[in-house]
Amino acid sequence: MLTYSTEELLEFVEETVPTRDIYKDELPTPSLILDLDVFESNVRTMEGFLRAAGQGIRPHAKTHKCPQIAKYQVKTGASGVCVARIAEAEAMCRAGVPGVLISSPVIGKNAVSRLMRLAANYPELMVVVDHPVGLAMLSDAAEAAGIVVNVVIDLDVGLKRTGALPGKPALELAELIMKKPHLKFCGLQAFAGCTHVPGFENRRSTSLEMMGRAVDTRRLLEKSGIEVPMLSGGSTGTYNIDSELSGVTEQQVGSYVFMDVDYRAIGGKRGPVFNDFGPALWVISTVVSHTYKYQVTLDAGLKSFATDRPYVPEVRGIAGVRYAFGGDEHGRLYLEYPSQEIKLGDRLDLMVTHCDPNVNLFDRIFCLRGNRVETVWTIEARGRS
Numbered sequence: 001m002l003t004y005s006t007e008e009l010l011e012f013v014e015e016t017v018p019t020r021d022i023y024k025d026e027l028p029t030p031s032l033i034l035d036l037d038v039f040e041s042n043v044r045t046m047e048g049f050l051r052a053a054g055q056g057i058r059p060h061a062k063t064h065k066c067p068q069i070a071k072y073q074v075k076t077g078a079s080g081v082c083v084a085r086i087a088e089a090e091a092m093c094r095a096g097v098p099g100v101l102i103s104s105p106v107i108g109k110n111a112v113s114r115l116m117r118l119a120a121n122y123p124e125l126m127v128v129v130d131h132p133v134g135l136a137m138l139s140d141a142a143e144a145a146g147i148v149v150n151v152v153i154d155l156d157v158g159l160k161r162t163g164a165l166p167g168k169p170a171l172e173l174a175e176l177i178m179k180k181p182h183l184k185f186c187g188l189q190a191f192a193g194c195t196h197v198p199g200f201e202n203r204r205s206t207s208l209e210m211m212g213r214a215v216d217t218r219r220l221l222e223k224s225g226i227e228v229p230m231l232s233g234g235s236t237g238t239y240n241i242d243s244e245l246s247g248v249t250e251q252q253v254g255s256y257v258f259m260d261v262d263y264r265a266i267g268g269k270r271g272p273v274f275n276d277f278g279p280a281l282w283v284i285s286t287v288v289s290h291t292y293k294y295q296v297t298l299d300a301g302l303k304s305f306a307t308d309r310p311y312v313p314e315v316r317g318i319a320g321v322r323y324a325f326g327g328d329e330h331g332r333l334y335l336e337y338p339s340q341e342i343k344l345g346d347r348l349d350l351m352v353t354h355c356d357p358n359v360n361l362f363d364r365i366f367c368l369r370g371n372r373v374e375t376v377w378t379i380e381a382r383g384r385s
Helices: 006-013 036-052 067-075 086-094 109-121 132-145 168-178 200-223 236-242 355-359
Strands: 031-035 081-083 100-102 126-129 149-155 183-190 231-233 281-292 295-298 321-325 331-335 347-351 364-369 372-378
Touching: 031 036, 036 236, 036 364, 067 081, 067 086, 067 372, 081 086, 086 100, 086 109, 109 132, 109 149, 126 132, 132 149, 132 168, 132 183, 149 168, 149 200, 168 183, 168 200, 183 200, 200 231, 200 236, 281 355
Parallel strands: 031 364, 081 100, 100 126, 126 149, 149 183, 183 231
Antiparallel strands: 031 281, 281 295, 281 347, 295 331, 321 331, 364 372
């Protein structure tokens, strides 16, 4: 799906040729680029794995904030997407993305009123609740709006961030929902938050223990006569762990579409590098200064890379170099033992450190098939955090 026409693409390379292909080496730097072949392979791999495991997939769109990507995920088998904020839900729903689940509680007059307007126009929309007070806010607003809002109980299985406690507290909340005519109970959600626990076996034992509490809670509700059609959870780092839990109906995987330096470091099932999915997202940068023999300066700095992780970007295809931040607009690349010569004007691809916040730094993604720009996708929900 083209977001820009060929003529509009040419604006990015400052030319006025009526029609022609645009190539990677013509793009401005720094730019966010997506390898479509790797991206599509990642989507097929995850969807195929979870389908074979008997689970659905509702990917988390907070990773990409892009309706075009969300629609592609739905087209290839996802039941919908998750979002973290009401503003992200607005962007996805209005772009025509079905099956949106807001995975964080919606609290406060502004957010609740926006939710009611959105739910009135998109009745498939779901939102989590984790407290009787928040539940009452939604119930009262839905009644005033004359609509029924779909709600999912968010469980705190150990992360201590959001969620009702598993077991009896969750049961009591479900029973309260069942008494509210303007709320419809749709199931449970749980996020263990152990996706970056290093080492597969450590991650496996942690996730199975924590998500097991959600499975037990689902069974408790069902024994109490409450149908629980959905238990949504999981993450990219635990996709092949939470798939072992028969009570989990779908996974909220997110970063698998892009991957990043941080994820590679958690370790995979078969080795020290988590490489189940390929790196599809890169920042392309230009060498703008080469005063010293031992370093060059790039035009991609703090404004181009997320800095919430202790890792730094990795250069594609070149060993023996080390990136370091050099300010808002610049990065230093130390030429320790470079595997190839790096010259002034060279354009380098750098793997992002943490894909979710990195995407949030850019307005668009240039999507490449080989070296040709096939399309440009707008990061519609960028900044809506």
